Amino acid sequence: MMSLSPLRRRRASRRLPAVLAGATAGALVLGLAAVPAQAESGAGAWLGTVARTAGDARFEPGPCPRTADPIPDLERAYCGTLTVPEKRSGHTGHKGGRKKIKLAVAIIPAANGRPAPDPIVWLAGGPGDDAVSEIPMALAGGLNRDRDVIFMSQRGTYSATPELTCPNVDEFVANNLDLVFGAPSTGRLHVAETRKCRDRLVGLGADLSAYNGTESSADYDGLRKALGIRQWNVFGISYGTDLALQYMRLHPKGIRSVGIDGVLPPSLAGGAVTWKAAREGFDSIFKTCEDQPACNTRYPNLKATFERLVVELEARPITTTVTVPGRPAPVKVTLDGGLLVNWLTFASHLAAGVPRSIDELAHGNPQRIAEQYAGGKLSPQAIGRVSHGLVFGVFCSEWTPFESEQDVIRAGRRLFPSFPRSVLANAPLLSWMHADCRAWDIPAAHPSIRDVTWSDIPTLVLSGGFDSQTAPSSGPYAARTLSRSTEVTVPYVAHVVFADSACAQQITVSFFDNPTGPDTGCLAGLQPPAFEIGP
Template sequence: MRAGHRRAARRLLTTLAGATAGILVTGPAAPPARAGSGAGEPLGTVARTVGHAHYQPGHCPRTADPTPGLNGARCGTLTVPEDRSRPEGRKITLGVATVPAAHRTADDPIVWLAGGPGDDAVSEIQLALDGNLNRDRDVIFMSQRGTYSADPALTCPGIDGFNARALALRHDARSTGRRHVGATRACHDELEARGVDLGAYNSTESAADYADLRVALGVEQWNVFGISYGTDLALLYMRLHPKGIRSVGIDGVLPPSLAGGAVTWRAAREGFDGLFDACAEQPACNARYPDLKGTFERLVVQLEDDPVTTTVPVPGRPEPAEIVLDGGALVNWLVSATHVAAGVPRSIDELAHGKPQRIAEQWAGGKLSPQAVGRLSHGLAYGVFCGEWTPFESRAEVIRAGHRAFPSFPRSVVANAPLLAFLHPDCRAWDVSAADDSVRDVTYSDIPTLVLSGGFDAQTAPSSGAYAARTLSRSTALTIPYVAHVVFADSPCAQSITRSFFDTPTAPDKGCLAGLKPPPFEIAP
């Protein structure tokens, strides 16, 4: 689900295996800005008010990490109503950065929709540029409401701190679960005390934000590229606001009609099996780690009954951290570790032989790193989870989905969907109204759409791409083998296909798929 989990996994697990834009034109009468067309001013440099939305050029937004891609970007803010049903009420501002095309500039830019929910698009600029997405088109990044570079930013570092402390606890509903809900309630109360209308942070409002941004920038037609939760948002956006959308790319697909805990169990099954099968197909891996799938599932049951406690060193901390590995922790570790698949068989084998350190270090790294604190917008995340997911899916349905995917797992493991522990109790504490039923509607569209999935995707499931493509009449649906969630981040082939798609949306070049090979798995001596 959360692209932040994916990035943290790749960044930390692999250790173990702004420019300012000037205001050139102001006022609503400014001419439309067409990206690179030579008509009007460069995209992102014109102030414009459209309805209740206002774009103002200015300083580039803050980012969670140094972002060289902001050098030369044209930046500003979009100001919109927090709640569009009360347009004269409280206003919020969303950071915007337009990165110019590296070479020729097509008239239709690309707008990037970040994942999460709760990740910050502006902080993902380098991810897009590493894939050369701006080769021929300007790429626009706008922080979704509540995220790191927006104002207000609904980040709640207290939840991140609790998640770090919980590494030393079991995934127990009675003790850890109550404390988890306590951290969520504290975040809720803090934001409400700041005057935030928590019910206004959702996908429907975010989709309207992007529709307003296109018009406020003076863009006649653009392309949309969404990753992870950004695919949920993209599918909703193209259904509610199709005007001006030339094409859509979605990568790591989470259809709104499926979003929730149940699909994460199916995703875990498909992603794990993809990795296990790839090992079995390599003679050296299969010989050294026979029945990897069976070994992993036995370990989940064993650790849930008798957890392992170990300590791991933490960079920047004087004392090692205590880590508890139970069955739920092992499942969540593997969901993230599919991003560094080459080392997974060896890590599972070491755990089976009484050596939990590799997995414990990897599992702890993403939560104990300073980069894990204060980045994710929990306010937006729970707005989506609790308004759009849990009202349409009972906890019993999640448990049944877990049992279907992993019949051997005990109830205490399947009670918490991967990466979504204690979600239903959390949502009772968050206390926002359910969205209209239509938020779960299937998207029917003839907008050309590229649907990308990864064969190792343990977060949103390869099959979810095919599901979404069924009602997109001009779609190209592809599964990139041997790659985990959000293939654009890790696959040069996926990057090439994506660039080709935006050039020719009805006929992308898929030739690179023929040469793909599985990763060479690590073989322990």
Template sequence: MALDRATSRRRRTVRLRAVRRLRAASAGVAAGALITGLLAMPAHAEHGTSTGTGAAIGTVGRTVGQARFVPGPCPKTADPVPALGKARCGTLTVPENRARRNSRTITLGVAVLRAATSTPKPDPVVWLAGGPGDDAVGEAQMAIDGGLNRDRDVILMSQRGTYAADPALTCPNIDEFNAGAVGLVYDAPSTGRLHVKATRTCREQLVSRGADLSAYNDTESAADYADLRKALGIGQWNVFGISYGTHLALIYMRQHPQGIRSVGIDGILPPSRAGSALTWSSARQGFDGLFKACARQPACNRRYPHLSATFDRLVRRLEAHPVTTTVTVPGRPGPVKVVLDGGALVNWMTSATHVAPGVPRSLDELDHGRPQRIAEQWAGGKLSPQAIGRTAHGLAYGVFCSEWVPYESRAEAIRGGRAAFPSFPRSVLAQAPQLTFLRPDCRVWNVPAAPRSIRKVTRSNIPTLALSGGFDSQTGAANGPYVARTLSRATVVTVPYEPHVVFATSRCAQEITTSFFNNPTAPKTACLTTLKPPRFETAP
């Protein structure tokens, strides 16, 4: 049944807000691997704008081991966040590298959103942001809008290196390279050399400021959250991670299970499988979900038959003969050159599942020599002033280069791509979606490999909600059943017709999530039976 116009408008508005919140960039100069969206988030610059001080958490600091929490003003955010207006805030100080006796300390911004009820449950929810490199505090409004604080306080802490942390390991030069790269062939060797040059410059800048790059990883971040719980004097809490935050959550519940009542993970990235091959598999799942939904909708199927074959053919065609066009981008004084090759199309599609209703029409227009719709979307987010300086590339590369790349060979990555997309040219398969040139980047980043144990599956009896979207092309829905195999009290839920991070876009997913934290062994999932596919656009 088609959505009425009001419902359709609401859905588009919700999706657009979610896209803006979750940003499109991920691994260094990549296009948004593990998080959502066609638009990037605003800059770190000089720590952005303050959103108000909120109320302090208590009146005195609290020290636990090497960590100390001090009440204070709310962390500054790149955008105004109304939800922080009544928050209680402060900072957590921790060692940068717990393995080094004389390590310097770093500070992480903390905000506690009050429960909506006057009689909140005693166990709050702690929010783990995506990325790697997103700042949780900047996502406070998403938590409020989704009703996560209905019955409980919600705690948000800036992961080490992110926007509201000190130091913040952001590198605007990488984002600026991304902006200019829309006019380059996406996976050309010459583009790769510039890509790695930007990564090297980032590394040199961070090291010159005294950063110990080997200390920005999941093991240290998990210990930060364990310290935060104790420093806030919380006996038991619940964990909710989105996108890369699920990767961190699975490691956190394995390394520091004490005090965790339940865990929700949305847009699941298993640490034991994380890497290029998994991104290819996820892309196939998300694309197929969208293509099949179009095929099952008579109007879409008549107008755009064999959509999957059309997409595969376009990737091959553009890789052999890239298309150059010009588009108008808001905020830019003149036309912007955009080059679309096969790799660019794959990466556009990985994010475009967030605006699924328009995808068939966009591909059809491209197939008939009109690339402007796709080119405008591809360039728009990267060229926005809001795309510069928000991502903590130091944390992103710290995770990728110590925990992923050492445990996946180039041949394994290529095989993963070939299994998912057997018709794609090798030049496309050489650069996994949103992880372009990651191996040479990691050679430049030069951090030691994490212990192999970081790749272990998480085995736990902590009640866990494993949420996925049927259109998720960034962390495929198959990851839910995969992690549940070793989580004895897991509930696996796939929300149909939704992209990456269903909590951001689906009222049903929000209802399931909040009911889970109230009853972790029996969340309410009846709303799934009421969901309908989007009405796909059909051009004359």
């Protein structure tokens, strides 16, 4: 079953260590004040209270956007909407010209009350995540210490209009954990749900070919101009790094500096790089355990044990029953080799418990792994929040046309030669991607979408040593064509280091203060995790 927001699951998993993605849903937030008093000396002071138009983009002050969970910081935000064409390349048949869509905007003022003149704009991950929902992550890391931070929902996401979510696809995944993950029959059922959602969105009038990185890049360029900002800084996480690199290439004017964290270069994006990420991230965790005498003694040959379990479970899946917080009835989970690979991909965020979980499975106890996996899929944050319209808009126009299913299998076989073909056919977190894209049925992007970004804009390139989602090596790969870049790999941290590492947060904030000389001194004191040692 495809994890429809492949670069998003790690953020849900971070909230409750005991069960990945076990957070509870909160109340809906609606209609907060457009210009609260707190914003007058920070965000909005340079903007004013009137609508502004720049080219095809129009910003209008207004209520703060709805959010699935409460975000108290919106009470001090300056909010509004950006109206842009759904598709910029010609008319789409709507009376009066091109159809318009609205993107929610929330501006959080600088904490010090005296913001620098160049704010930071946040590019969310996913693809398909809602930027406004990531405000707590950004502020917890101190990103607004000296600068206002701007959050705009990417087109199709939860706080945008239209909202192109597919709850039926999420519910199919959540309600069928007892199906064999990699079975062709499971894939066919998943694709049928994808097609059902596509038909519904098209019936609502959405042009699905308009939800992609090219249009989103133009949206952000339009936002900067409509807000009257001469120069700003960009910070993108996960898929947001793909978008940031496209944005730098297509609309470089007005960008002072760029931070990218959990790097996914557009020229690499797809299934092959996720196999590469799995190899690098898994091996880093296994090697770190091997280097600790207590861990290596208790869990010897961890890498070989894991790969043996993948092969054995793919041949003979096992079903167990677990209890998930918030669910009154026990849940059946079937573990096969593909599910085990996907589990470790996001369990890398809780690396300290990985050796123990693998060892328990090897000794006939799958409970920890099954509980963690089910907790993620059954979390309220996994249902109805990701924009499948943007997910498949990106996957099916920018990724799959430039990488065949055989390319994915060959990449997986090169890196995991013992894995059976049935596992290799579904790259980590991208199960059934090509089949889903055939059902989504949108045109391929222009081949230039895969171009490498060459730029002299000062750029901070952040990677995590345990990153099993976009690969630690993707950072240096992107940095080689960014002539004024600072490339940093934070050891012992998984995908999107800003979310989990105080050191990464310090480096990032110092970078925006001094883009050519960020303070990286904290790296010298980092220590590996203390792995759990079971009985």
